[in-house]
Amino acid sequence: MADNHLQFCDGKDWVQILDKKLNQNSQETPGIDCQDVLSRGQSRGDGMYWLDPDGGSHSNTFIAYCDMTSYNGGWTMCYTPVHDEYAKPSTEVEYNALFPYGTDGYRTNCNNIEFTEIIFVDHKTGNKAYFKQKTNLTTIRAAGNYGKQADTYGLWKGFGTINNLYSYQLLICDTSFYTGFFVSGYTNCYKQCNHWCLITNRHTSAQQLPGRFTRVWPLIPMVPDLSAPD
Secondary structure (H helix, E strand, C coil): CHHHEEEEECCCCEEEEEEEECCCCCCCCCECCHHHHHHCCCCCCCEEEEECCCCCCHHHCEEEEEECCHHHCCEEECECCCCHHHCCCCCCCCCCCCCCCCCCCCECCCCCCCECEEEEEECCCCCEEEEEECCCCCCECCCCCCCCCHHHHCCEEEEECCCCCCEEEEEEEECCCCEEEEEEECCCCCCECCECCCCCCEEECCCECCCCCCCCECCECCCCCCCCCC
Protein backbone atom coordinates (compact mmCIF):
# COMPACT_ATOMS: atom_id res chain seq x y z
CA MET A 1 0.00 0.00 0.00
CA ALA A 2 1.86 3.03 -1.26
CA ASP A 3 2.21 5.87 1.23
CA ASN A 4 0.01 3.96 3.73
CA HIS A 5 -3.21 4.83 1.85
CA LEU A 6 -6.10 2.36 1.92
CA GLN A 7 -6.33 0.54 -1.43
CA PHE A 8 -7.89 -2.59 -2.87
CA CYS A 9 -6.99 -4.74 -5.85
CA ASP A 10 -9.60 -4.96 -8.61
CA GLY A 11 -7.90 -7.98 -10.11
CA LYS A 12 -5.59 -5.93 -12.24
CA ASP A 13 -4.57 -2.74 -10.44
CA TRP A 14 -4.42 -1.29 -6.92
CA VAL A 15 -7.23 1.24 -6.50
CA GLN A 16 -7.00 3.89 -3.77
CA ILE A 17 -10.29 4.32 -1.89
CA LEU A 18 -9.25 6.85 0.77
CA ASP A 19 -7.46 10.15 0.18
CA LYS A 20 -6.20 10.35 3.76
CA LYS A 21 -3.30 8.29 5.00
CA LEU A 22 -4.14 5.52 7.43
CA ASN A 23 -3.82 6.43 11.10
CA GLN A 24 -0.74 4.43 12.09
CA ASN A 25 1.34 4.51 15.23
CA SER A 26 4.71 6.18 14.67
CA GLN A 27 7.13 8.58 16.34
CA GLU A 28 5.16 11.42 14.72
CA THR A 29 1.78 9.97 15.75
CA PRO A 30 2.40 8.23 19.09
CA GLY A 31 -0.21 7.03 21.55
CA ILE A 32 -0.44 8.36 25.10
CA ASP A 33 -0.07 4.76 26.21
CA CYS A 34 -0.88 1.30 24.86
CA GLN A 35 -4.55 1.63 25.79
CA ASP A 36 -4.69 4.82 23.76
CA VAL A 37 -3.03 3.11 20.79
CA LEU A 38 -5.67 0.38 20.95
CA SER A 39 -8.53 2.87 21.29
CA ARG A 40 -7.30 4.80 18.23
CA GLY A 41 -7.40 1.68 16.09
CA GLN A 42 -3.60 1.73 15.68
CA SER A 43 -3.01 -1.74 17.11
CA ARG A 44 -1.11 -4.25 14.98
CA GLY A 45 -1.28 -6.84 17.74
CA ASP A 46 1.28 -7.48 20.47
CA GLY A 47 4.55 -5.65 19.81
CA MET A 48 6.52 -2.42 20.04
CA TYR A 49 4.78 0.98 19.77
CA TRP A 50 5.64 4.67 20.08
CA LEU A 51 4.24 6.40 23.18
CA ASP A 52 4.09 9.96 24.50
CA PRO A 53 2.24 10.11 27.86
CA ASP A 54 2.20 13.92 28.09
CA GLY A 55 0.68 14.22 24.63
CA GLY A 56 2.82 17.26 23.87
CA SER A 57 6.00 17.68 21.86
CA HIS A 58 7.07 14.45 20.16
CA SER A 59 10.69 15.10 21.14
CA ASN A 60 10.24 12.92 24.23
CA THR A 61 8.44 9.97 22.60
CA PHE A 62 9.72 6.49 23.40
CA ILE A 63 8.99 2.91 22.43
CA ALA A 64 7.45 0.24 24.64
CA TYR A 65 6.04 -3.23 24.25
CA CYS A 66 2.24 -3.36 24.20
CA ASP A 67 0.20 -6.47 25.00
CA MET A 68 -2.92 -6.01 22.91
CA THR A 69 -4.56 -9.34 23.78
CA SER A 70 -4.50 -10.08 27.55
CA TYR A 71 -7.58 -8.91 29.47
CA ASN A 72 -8.94 -6.86 26.53
CA GLY A 73 -5.49 -5.52 25.60
CA GLY A 74 -3.86 -2.12 25.95
CA TRP A 75 -1.15 -3.08 28.47
CA THR A 76 2.17 -1.23 28.46
CA MET A 77 5.11 -3.37 29.51
CA CYS A 78 7.35 -1.23 31.72
CA TYR A 79 10.16 -3.46 32.96
CA THR A 80 11.41 -6.98 33.44
CA PRO A 81 14.05 -7.29 36.15
CA VAL A 82 16.76 -9.89 36.41
CA HIS A 83 15.63 -10.10 40.02
CA ASP A 84 12.75 -7.97 41.23
CA GLU A 85 14.89 -6.06 43.71
CA TYR A 86 17.07 -4.76 40.85
CA ALA A 87 14.31 -3.08 38.84
CA LYS A 88 14.33 0.69 39.35
CA PRO A 89 11.45 2.05 37.25
CA SER A 90 11.91 5.58 38.60
CA THR A 91 15.28 5.94 36.81
CA GLU A 92 15.74 2.92 34.51
CA VAL A 93 13.52 4.20 31.72
CA GLU A 94 15.44 3.65 28.45
CA TYR A 95 14.57 0.83 26.07
CA ASN A 96 17.61 -1.14 24.87
CA ALA A 97 17.16 -3.36 21.81
CA LEU A 98 19.61 -5.82 23.36
CA PHE A 99 16.98 -6.54 26.03
CA PRO A 100 13.66 -6.98 24.19
CA TYR A 101 10.35 -7.63 25.89
CA GLY A 102 10.29 -10.96 27.71
CA THR A 103 13.99 -10.93 28.55
CA ASP A 104 15.65 -9.90 31.80
CA GLY A 105 16.60 -6.25 31.59
CA TYR A 106 13.75 -4.95 29.43
CA ARG A 107 12.96 -1.33 30.41
CA THR A 108 10.84 1.57 29.22
CA ASN A 109 9.41 4.72 30.82
CA CYS A 110 6.07 4.20 32.57
CA ASN A 111 6.42 6.89 35.21
CA ASN A 112 3.75 9.16 33.73
CA ILE A 113 1.29 6.56 32.48
CA GLU A 114 -1.99 6.57 34.40
CA PHE A 115 -3.47 3.29 35.58
CA THR A 116 -6.05 1.63 37.82
CA GLU A 117 -5.15 -1.96 36.98
CA ILE A 118 -1.94 -3.98 37.08
CA ILE A 119 -0.86 -7.43 35.88
CA PHE A 120 2.02 -9.64 36.94
CA VAL A 121 3.20 -12.20 34.41
CA ASP A 122 5.29 -15.36 34.71
CA HIS A 123 7.03 -15.80 31.35
CA LYS A 124 8.09 -19.34 32.20
CA THR A 125 4.53 -20.60 32.63
CA GLY A 126 2.44 -17.89 31.00
CA ASN A 127 0.47 -17.41 34.22
CA LYS A 128 -0.93 -13.93 34.86
CA ALA A 129 -2.18 -12.35 38.08
CA TYR A 130 -4.45 -9.39 37.40
CA PHE A 131 -5.41 -6.75 39.97
CA LYS A 132 -7.88 -3.88 39.72
CA GLN A 133 -8.86 -1.21 42.22
CA LYS A 134 -11.59 -2.13 44.67
CA THR A 135 -11.65 1.16 46.61
CA ASN A 136 -10.10 4.62 46.02
CA LEU A 137 -11.15 4.45 42.36
CA THR A 138 -8.80 7.10 40.97
CA THR A 139 -6.05 6.87 38.39
CA ILE A 140 -2.47 6.47 39.64
CA ARG A 141 0.89 7.52 38.26
CA ALA A 142 4.19 6.17 39.51
CA ALA A 143 5.74 9.66 39.23
CA GLY A 144 5.10 11.52 42.47
CA ASN A 145 3.90 8.40 44.29
CA TYR A 146 7.08 6.46 45.01
CA GLY A 147 7.32 5.60 48.68
CA LYS A 148 3.72 6.30 49.72
CA GLN A 149 1.97 3.92 52.10
CA ALA A 150 -0.31 1.34 50.47
CA ASP A 151 -3.50 2.91 51.82
CA THR A 152 -2.89 5.74 49.31
CA TYR A 153 -4.17 3.38 46.61
CA GLY A 154 -6.86 1.60 48.63
CA LEU A 155 -7.71 -2.09 48.33
CA TRP A 156 -7.42 -4.17 45.16
CA LYS A 157 -9.26 -7.23 43.86
CA GLY A 158 -7.29 -10.07 42.29
CA PHE A 159 -8.02 -12.35 39.35
CA GLY A 160 -6.17 -15.04 37.44
CA THR A 161 -3.70 -17.28 39.22
CA ILE A 162 -4.40 -15.82 42.67
CA ASN A 163 -7.31 -16.20 45.09
CA ASN A 164 -9.99 -13.66 44.17
CA LEU A 165 -11.72 -13.93 47.56
CA TYR A 166 -9.11 -11.77 49.28
CA SER A 167 -8.26 -8.08 49.19
CA TYR A 168 -4.82 -6.91 48.09
CA GLN A 169 -2.66 -3.78 48.37
CA LEU A 170 -0.18 -2.00 46.11
CA LEU A 171 3.15 -0.29 46.80
CA ILE A 172 5.30 1.71 44.37
CA CYS A 173 8.79 1.77 45.87
CA ASP A 174 12.17 3.35 45.26
CA THR A 175 14.16 2.67 48.43
CA SER A 176 17.24 0.68 49.38
CA PHE A 177 14.84 -1.83 50.95
CA TYR A 178 12.79 -2.42 47.79
CA THR A 179 12.28 -0.90 44.34
CA GLY A 180 9.47 -1.46 41.86
CA PHE A 181 5.81 -2.45 42.08
CA PHE A 182 4.64 -4.74 44.86
CA VAL A 183 1.24 -6.37 45.48
CA SER A 184 0.39 -8.51 48.49
CA GLY A 185 -2.58 -9.60 50.56
CA TYR A 186 -4.26 -7.29 53.04
CA THR A 187 -5.42 -8.15 56.56
CA ASN A 188 -5.82 -5.01 58.68
CA CYS A 189 -2.34 -3.76 57.85
CA TYR A 190 -1.24 -1.42 55.07
CA LYS A 191 2.42 -1.83 54.17
CA GLN A 192 5.11 0.80 53.59
CA CYS A 193 8.07 0.47 51.23
CA ASN A 194 10.47 0.13 54.15
CA HIS A 195 8.12 -1.81 56.42
CA TRP A 196 6.24 -4.87 55.19
CA CYS A 197 4.03 -5.77 58.13
CA LEU A 198 2.78 -9.36 58.40
CA ILE A 199 4.30 -10.32 55.06
CA THR A 200 4.01 -13.92 53.90
CA ASN A 201 3.13 -13.97 50.19
CA ARG A 202 3.53 -11.37 47.49
CA HIS A 203 3.59 -10.48 43.79
CA THR A 204 6.47 -8.26 42.76
CA SER A 205 8.52 -7.04 39.92
CA ALA A 206 8.43 -6.04 36.32
CA GLN A 207 5.71 -3.76 35.45
CA GLN A 208 3.57 -2.95 32.58
CA LEU A 209 0.94 -0.28 32.33
CA PRO A 210 -1.73 0.20 29.77
CA GLY A 211 -2.90 3.28 30.13
CA ARG A 212 -4.67 6.27 30.30
CA PHE A 213 -7.92 4.63 31.03
CA THR A 214 -6.35 2.49 33.66
CA ARG A 215 -3.88 -0.25 33.24
CA VAL A 216 -0.51 -1.42 34.24
CA TRP A 217 1.34 -4.60 33.94
CA PRO A 218 4.27 -5.67 35.96
CA LEU A 219 6.05 -8.70 34.84
CA ILE A 220 7.35 -11.17 37.35
CA PRO A 221 9.91 -13.90 36.85
CA MET A 222 7.93 -16.15 39.18
CA VAL A 223 4.35 -15.89 40.37
CA PRO A 224 4.26 -16.67 44.10
CA ASP A 225 1.40 -18.53 45.70
CA LEU A 226 -1.12 -15.95 46.85
CA SER A 227 -3.68 -18.46 48.04
CA ALA A 228 -3.89 -16.69 51.40
CA PRO A 229 -3.64 -13.00 52.29
CA ASP A 230 -0.87 -11.59 54.47
